[in-house]
Amino acid sequence: MSHGVVQEKVTSALLDALNGARQKGQLKTAAWPTLSLDTPKRPEWGDLASTVAMSLAASEQRAPHDIAQIIVENLPQPDQLFERVEIVRPGFLNLTVKPALWQETLREIEQQSASYGTTDVGKGQRALVEYVSANPTGPLHVGHGRGAAVGQAVASLLTAVGFEVVSEYYINDAGRQMKLLGTSVAARYRELKGQPADFPEDGYHGAYITALAERLTPALDVEGGLSAEQLEERCQSLAYQALLSLIREDLKTFGIEFASWFSEASLLSSQAVERVLDELKSRRLVFEQDGAWWFRSSDFGDEKDRVVKKQDGEYTYLASDIAYHRDKLRRGYDLLIDVWGADHHGYIPRMQAVMQAYGHPKERLQVVLVQLVKLLRAGEEVKMSKRTGEFITMREVIDEVGADAAKFYFLMRDSKTHLEFDLELAKQRSADNPVYYVQYAHARIASLWRVAASRGITCPPPSRANLSLLSDPDELGLIRKLAAYPTVLEAAAIGYEPHRMTYYLQQLAALLHTFYNKHRILPTATDSEVFAQAAPGITADEGAKRETLSPERTAARLALMRGVQQVIKNGLTVLGISAPDQM
């Protein structure tokens, strides 16, 4: 439950230095800016860099360089933490951390294992993440798949940083679309029976409707027949049930389960919508005009007021949504997160208005927008048409490329930007495919344990290995990456940006593969005599592959590998992706 030993010790040292300087009267700023540590782009600039001195320049009215100097002078016991402390140009504070401190990260990872990286910034606040929420009028398509992957990832990221999270699916099981589903199925049924059927103009044209009608035929063939109304009603409820369970199944095969399914119809049948509108009416936030009822959303920054009850007496979608979000607030959530398709962005101001109407800051509702997925097959766009009902379902994608690959691809890019998803690429088992690249890194390490076991090489836990042997730049580079994990996780969670995780994992995997290729971890079989002599040290140089390994070094490197494996596993797990030991 921390940002890692290195991060913590270094930031607290900086903080001590700042406070110490203030006590001595060397600095006067009342509130320090947040002390974030950057990892510099170039190795000469140290392991970690701080820009505090420069950001304090204004409030201190001094040159950044002088401020940096003061900070450095006030660092408590710098020799214990730092190899080198440098002040560069405008006022960068470049810190080179002692290898011993970096190496502690491996013990930390070992100790915390699956919880390494988690923090408690959420402080146990309750969050409700609502996602997918597709109308139960057809199978989920690719776009829903991305929404599902993002929603699940956001939910589990928030859990990882200390929120208490519930994920929920809102079922639009009321209103016109459901009715239309019923008439569409009924029309197909009549066609199957050779009866006259005029298919509704704006009905659901997909082939799945016909298939559904066929499947439901036994339940619809009633002796004496049904009235048109009865038939449509029956079609609606049967089709609804069938489609909802299809959706649940599809989500399940995608590895996604919701803690809660919330029905729109229940809001209507319990009069919740009515009550909420009456309540708002008494507060003059809903008013009557032109025979309709309007929500005064413009009071809260929306561009205009919105109808909640139409002239014909029907409620609009917004009415249920107000009641629904009111219900979410009632249930005591501190943070509401809605994952929506980007085409609904215009809806955000009015929903934030709802928050404010109930006395909450509009930030209490956070909307994560998910842009369209452009499906490709070997570079060619796969066309989809909503009108003809021809679209690629989420299920088809999962069946073709697998749940892991699909999720990783859905999460690779910032959710608010368009995503190109090439089915052929996602299926490839090569370096071109980032999913396998990352999973392979994990599997590769797993295979080390197998080989070690078969050769009778014992792997002591990191706590008993001599980690000080991990002083090579490649080794320390790997450790630094591992140490950055908690920070990446937190940034991804706080910003609702799972793609930061996929990026991080790719980078970590790249470092691992490079390391693996360049250095040996286990002694070669033919090296066993050399190994038996326990030749001290290594002969590295340009023939890195010829470096000989002492048992201690092997143990240390295995400890490093254990850390890498754990972090990859943790990262993939947060994203809902498996970390296989064999591929």
Add this chain to the structure above:
RNA sequence: GCGCCUGUAGCUCAGCUGGAUAGAGCAUCAGCCUCCGGAGCUGAGGGCCACAGGUUCAAAUCCUGUCAGGCGCACCA
């Protein structure tokens, strides 16, 4: 017309919320397996960060304007 999002290498995209000389993958070219999984690795070329102003010690990042693309602007959901 108004609003939101996007514009970074030939292509697909990152860029840690204002930091240092701009970063990956693909594609292209040149290399690496007697050995822990080649589903891997190394190297090279490739940039006016759409454009123009502004803010400051510092701008791909913030502000304004322009251009281009996407999406919204219902008493539909």
